[in-house]
Amino acid sequence: MTQDPNVRAEIEPTELGADAAESGERDLRTDEHADAYSDNEVLVPGAFEGHVASRLDPDAPAVLEVEDLKMYFPVKSSGLVRRTIGHVQAVDGVSFQVPKGGSLGLVGESGCGKSTTGRLITRLYTPTAGSMMFEGQDLAKLSSRAMKPLRRDVQMIFQDPYTSLNPRHTVGAIVGAPLQVHGIVPKNKVLSRVQELLEVVGLNPEHYNRYPNEFSGGQRQRIGIARALTLNPKLLVADEPVSALDVSIQAQVINLLQDLQKEFDIAFLFIAHDLAVVRHFCPEVAVMYLGKIVEIADRETLYAAPFHPYTQALLSAVPDVKQAAIGGRRERIRLEGDVPSPINPPSGCRFRTRCPLAQEICAKVEPPLLQVGPRHKVACHFAGELGQHPATPVTAGLLGVDDQGSPSSTGPEAVQVPTGPGYEKDWFDVKTRRMTSQAGPA
Amino acid sequence: MTTTPSETHVGQRERPQSDGPILVVEDLSVTFPTQDGPVTAVKGLSYSVEMGKTLGIVGESGSGKSVSSLAVLGLHDAKASKITGSIRVAGTEVVGLSEARMRKLRGNSVSMIFQDALAALHPFYKIGNQLSEAYLVHHPSASKRDARRKAIEMLDRVGIPQPDRRVDDFPHQFSGGMRQRAMIAMGLINDPSLLIADEPTTALDVTVQAQILDLLQDLQREFNSAVVIITHDLGVIAETADDVLVMYAGRAVEYGTVKQILTKPEMPYTWGLLSSIPDVAASTDARLIPIPGNPPSLLSPPSGCSFHPRCAHVDKVPGGLCATELPALTAASGANHLKRCHLPNPELIYRTEILPEIAPDLVEEIR
Numbered sequence: 018m019t020q021d022p023n024v025r026a027e028i029e030p031t032e033l034g035a036d037a038a039e040s041g042e043r044d045l046r047t048d049e050h051a052d053a054y055s056d057n058e059v060l061v062p063g064a065f066e067g068h069v070a071s072r073l074d075p076d077a078p079a080v081l082e083v084e085d086l087k088m089y090f091p092v093k094s095s096g097l098v099r100r101t102i103g104h105v106q107a108v109d110g111v112s113f114q115v116p117k118g119g120s121l122g123l124v125g126e127s128g129c130g131k132s133t134t135g136r137l138i139t140r141l142y143t144p145t146a147g148s149m150m151f152e153g154q155d156l157a158k159l160s161s162r163a164m165k166p167l168r169r170d171v172q173m174i175f176q177d178p179y180t181s182l183n184p185r186h187t188v189g190a191i192v193g194a195p196l197q198v199h200g201i202v203p204k205n206k207v208l209s210r211v212q213e214l215l216e217v218v219g220l221n222p223e224h225y226n227r228y229p230n231e232f233s234g235g236q237r238q239r240i241g242i243a244r245a246l247t248l249n250p251k252l253l254v255a256d257e258p259v260s261a262l263d264v265s266i267q268a269q270v271i272n273l274l275q276d277l278q279k280e281f282d283i284a285f286l287f288i289a290h291d292l293a294v295v296r297h298f299c300p301e302v303a304v305m306y307l308g309k310i311v312e313i314a315d316r317e318t319l320y321a322a323p324f325h326p327y328t329q330a331l332l333s334a335v336p337d338v339k340q341a342a343i344g345g346r347r348e349r350i351r352l353e354g355d356v357p358s359p360i361n362p363p364s365g366c367r368f369r370t371r372c373p374l375a376q377e378i379c380a381k382v383e384p385p386l387l388q389v390g391p392r393h394k395v396a397c398h399f400a401g402e403l404g405q406h407p408a409t410p411v412t413a414g415l416l417g418v419d420d421q422g423s424p425s426s427t428g429p430e431a432v433q434v435p436t437g438p439g440y441e442k443d444w445f446d447v448k449t450r451r452m453t454s455q456a457g458p459a
Numbered sequence: 460m461t462t463t464p465s466e467t468h469v470g471q472r473e474r475p476q477s478d479g480p481i482l483v484v485e486d487l488s489v490t491f492p493t494q495d496g497p498v499t500a501v502k503g504l505s506y507s508v509e510m511g512k513t514l515g516i517v518g519e520s521g522s523g524k525s526v527s528s529l530a531v532l533g534l535h536d537a538k539a540s541k542i543t544g545s546i547r548v549a550g551t552e553v554v555g556l557s558e559a560r561m562r563k564l565r566g567n568s569v570s571m572i573f574q575d576a577l578a579a580l581h582p583f584y585k586i587g588n589q590l591s592e593a594y595l596v597h598h599p600s601a602s603k604r605d606a607r608r609k610a611i612e613m614l615d616r617v618g619i620p621q622p623d624r625r626v627d628d629f630p631h632q633f634s635g636g637m638r639q640r641a642m643i644a645m646g647l648i649n650d651p652s653l654l655i656a657d658e659p660t661t662a663l664d665v666t667v668q669a670q671i672l673d674l675l676q677d678l679q680r681e682f683n684s685a686v687v688i689i690t691h692d693l694g695v696i697a698e699t700a701d702d703v704l705v706m707y708a709g710r711a712v713e714y715g716t717v718k719q720i721l722t723k724p725e726m727p728y729t730w731g732l733l734s735s736i737p738d739v740a741a742s743t744d745a746r747l748i749p750i751p752g753n754p755p756s757l758l759s760p761p762s763g764c765s766f767h768p769r770c771a772h773v774d775k776v777p778g779g780l781c782a783t784e785l786p787a788l789t790a791a792s793g794a795n796h797l798k799r800c801h802l803p804n805p806e807l808i809y810r811t812e813i814l815p816e817i818a819p820d821l822v823e824e825i826r
Contacts, residue, residue: 070743126664127635233753263519264691268735268749290664297737297747320739334669335739336694341721346676346698352666354620355634 068272073300073315075392077116080284081138081252082438086111086147086157088133092360106359107133109308110147112386112438115252120278120285122299124292124331128356130308131288135254138286139173140164151252169199172250176257178237182229188215188240189225195247214243219273235266239273246277256288271298292335296320301392304328307367308359310386314393324389324400324447326350327368365422366398374399378410378422385434387412388444400447411447479550480507481653481685482531482569487544487554489526489535497541498757500526502709504544508702510652513679513686515700515717517693517732519754523709524689528655530554531687532571533561549652567597570646574658576638580630586641587626590614590648597649613644617674636667640674647678654679655687660695672699693736697721705729708755708765711788715796725791725798725805727770734817746816764801772808776801 089104108130115121123131137144140156149156151171159167175181182191192214193207202210212222218239229237238258245253258274259267271294278285289295295302296316303313304327312325323329333349340347352371357363363370369379378398386396398410409420415434419425435441446453489501501523508514516524529535531546533553546553548569553561573579581589590613591606598606607626614622617640630638639659646654656675660668676699679686688699696703696717703720705713705728713726724730731750738745752769755761761768767781780786780801791798792806802808 068747069745070737126666235753263754264693265519265731265735265750266753268747269751271737271747272749292665293737293739296739296743316743331665332739334665336668336672336692336698337740338693338697338721338733338736338738339740340694341697341717344718346673349669351670351673355636 068275070297070316071120071275071278071300074116074119077119079114079439080117080151081115081286082148082150083114083134083138084112084148084150084438085436086134086137086149087145088130088137088142089145103360106308106362108137108144109362111305111308111310112436113303113310113313114438115284115286116301117251117284118278118282119301120287120299122295122302123286123288123305124290124295124302125305126331126356127290128307128359129305130359131290131305132256134305135173135256135286135288138252139168139171139254141173165199169195169248170251172245172248172253174238174241174245174253174255174258177261178234178241179261181241182237184229187226187228188220188232191229191240192225192243192247195244199248201248210247211243214246215240217246217277218243219269233266234262235269238262238266238270242270242273242277246281249281250283252284252286254286254288257290258287259294260289260291267294274298292320292332304331307356307362309367309396310394311368311397312393312395313386314390314395318390318393322402324393324395324402325368325397326372326374326399326406329403366396374406376410376421378413378418378420381422382412382416382418384412385416386436387415387434388441389447390444392440393444394440407447411445411450414450415445480509481549482508482687483545483547484527484531485545485547487527487530487546488542489523489530490541491539492541493758495758499760500709500757501530504706504709504711506704506711506714508653508685508687510685511679511683512701513688513699515696515703516687516689516706517691517696517703518706519691521708521754521757522706524706525657526709527706528571528657528687528689531653531655532565532569533558563597566593566651567649568651569653569655570649570651572639572642572646572654572656572659574661576635576642576662577630579642580638582630585627585629586614586633587611590626590641590645593645594648609648610644613648614641616647616678617641617644618670619644635663636670639663639667639671643671643674643678647682647684650682651684653685653687655689657689658691659688661690661692668695675699693721693732705732708760709757710765710799711797712766712799713791713797714788715791715793719791719793719796723793723796723806724809725796725802726800727772727802727805728766730809730813731769734813738818741818744819748816764799772802775808776803 086108087110088108089106091101092103092105093099094102111134113121123134125131136142138149144157147157151167154167156167189208189211193211196202196207196210211225215222215225220236220239229240232240259270262270277283287295287299300316302316302319303310306327312319312323312328319328320332323332330350330352337347354371357370365381365383366379369375384396384398386394388394389400398412399406400411401407413420417425443452443454485505487501487504488499490497490499504527506514518524530542531548531553533556535542542554544554548564551564587607587610590610594606594609595601611622611626614626619625619637619640633641660671663671672695675686690696700717703715703717704711705720705726707728713720713724713729720729724733734748735750737747750769755765755768763782763784764786767773770781773781786799786801788797788799
């Protein structure tokens with residue numbers, strides 16, 4: 018991918034960019050003025066054309082398989098002897114897979130553990146338990162030294178472009194740092210690779226000697242993306258990559274990420290709280306609540322016919338621009354109260370304290386993440402489409418308990434519910450309450 | 460600025476003072492002298508809000524939406540800013556008002572909810588004390604006990620559980636949504652007739668955002684106060700506002716009812732805003748079309764229409780007018796719908812070029 022530095026001379030910067038770059042001027046006035054246009058200077062092909070939502074490739078092999086991932090942060094007592102008095106169960110038994118070149122969205126309220134999951138995958142934290150299989154290696158068990166070569170393949174884009182770039186380093190140093198750390202290209206080739214990357218993300222390659230403060234928020238986020246791309250990663254963890262940006266700039270960055278995904282075949286774990294952005298970017302979406310995945314499905318199913326009451330409430334809370342044509346507020350499911358503390362989560366189903374459907378069984382038995390469709394899993398005793406939730410728990414038969422959640426001796430034996438990260442050929446149909454498969458009656 | 464067109468006034472001002480709009484802003488300009496020259500953050504802005512109505516102000520950061528609202532509360536340092544034009548709150552002229560008289564108005568008939576509740580609440584004082592202070596300042600005859608009772612009542616009103624116990628908590632003991640509620644309680648403790656909410660839900664989760672918006676609407680109905688809601692989220696605007704003001708580079712570029720702005724916008728910047736946000740309910744064939752470039756620097760704003768360097772429709776205007784002449788805020792097709800654009804046939808362009816891209820499923824309906 019490295020280029021001959023001489024080729025670089027052929028790039029013709031437009032007037033404004035050239036002026037600023039040649040004179041090295043840091044005067045605010047000229048810089049700001051140039052910046053207003055500089056995004057147009059080097060266009061990624063198609064960056065400013067419209068982009069339709071990403072599509073799902075159902076046969077793509079998984080690049081990352083996460084199984085039963087747990088992260089417990091110890092809570093220490095105050096005083097001289099700081100004993101551990103409890104644990105924040107930030108992530109508690111999460112399983113999913115990210116397809117090669119595809120993207121999985123991770124949504125949920127703040128404090129649900131979605132960012133922690135992202136940081137576990139990039140091994141910024143060491144998980145308490147569970148496995149993260151990436152190309153035949155378990156990221157969870159590797160030492161920091163053994164992790165280093167894998168960091169080339171797993172990179173991260175951070176939320177806040179103002180705090181994730183070192184203000185005292187030039188853009189060239191920031192984007193080039195991974196190349197030097199991993200010793201991939203000789204020192205004299207670093208600059209040309211950096212310029213190439215800046216061009217890829219739609220920045221003027223001549224700006225490599227500028228500092229982050231000379232760029233706007235959207236441009237800084239592009240620098241962060243360029244840094245993540247430096248080592249040609251196979252998996253990018255994007256933790257709220259657009260939520261700190263202005264609306265008009267958000268779309269630019271989302272389109273850029275879509276282009277890069279297509280061009281370099283990068284898999285994304287896309288963490289965001291904005292359900293509309295996730296819907297556009299990710300063909301598959303997982304919804305988290307208090308450290309657990311409550312529902313995971315392909316986009317069409319999750320947004321059109323979610324089965325979990327939390328997903329339904331979350332979707333109904335999103336303000337809709339189309340409401341303007343009708344006027345007034347949309348009918349919405351009101352969730353009472355706040356998210357409970359992850360130090361001492363509710364027994365059974367963690368959502369039951371705020372759930373409109375909660376019954377006795379919800380406090381006693383934790384619902385398993387049950388596959389209910391070809392690409393749809395949900396963790397709820399009363400899973401069903403909005404307004405069609407069953408009156409008796411659908412899971413009772415599977416778990417070997419009666420409708421109140423007490424162990425049942427008369428009912429059928431407990432069935433081993435598959436808890437793996439992938440999808441099975443057979444699934445449990447909530448309407449007929451029988452195992453169904455693709456060939457069978459839908 | 461090449462020309463200074465006469466500004467068309469937005470809203471009704473012919474009505475007598477008694478039941479006229481509670482807030483009238485006329486030809487407001489705010490300039491800050493900086494080391495690099497004067498920055499005019501707001502230019503020739505006019506709007507008005509009536510009792511019981513909600514005005515939504517949308518725009519990117521740096522478009523002047525917060526600066527104009529801070530001016531309404533007289534929160535700009537008189538030494539570090541130059542404010543011209545007129546702002547009348549319930550008939551009282553705010554521009555040039557003395558600090559002592561402004562203080563009587565602020566928090567009493569006008570109050571504000573800020574975006575970041577953690578930064579806006581004092582970390583060293585208990586929530587209850589901060590609320591009672593706001594009450595005591597405007598009710599000098601009230602006792603501390605009355606103020607505390609009022610604070611508990613307000614916390615209860617905004618839906619904080621166990622208000623008599625939580626009143627003695629510090630801000631850090633509240634969750635994000637509760638802090639925002641506490642700030643709303645503080646803003647409403649003196650029954651203001653005008654409430655300015657500056658990005659009240661931007662830092663919050665969708666479920667909490669829905670709760671806060673519900674609360675604001677319930678309280679507005681109860682107190683019949685006027686609300687100015689500043690946000691960049693068009694979804695929030697669609698569900699809460701009656702009228703919408705779109706701002707760009709310090710100027711109003713479009714004004715109309717929420718239905719006019721969001722279903723029949725006539726200014727390319729509004730189109731850009733609409734096309735650059737994905738929608739949870741739209742068809743997945745809808746395209747995401749960003750506005751190219753960045754917002755302009757206010758130190759040296761572009762000539763002519765300040766949006767022209769980023770506008771995709773510049774070549775549809777004959778004679779390169781966009782780059783040389785600032786369009787006036789003139790009447791658009793709908794009643795009371797105003798736009799600042801040279802385009803001769805914006806409705807047609809929106810229907811034939813923009814809508815099929817951003818909402819293919821809506822094209823038929825709108826026609």
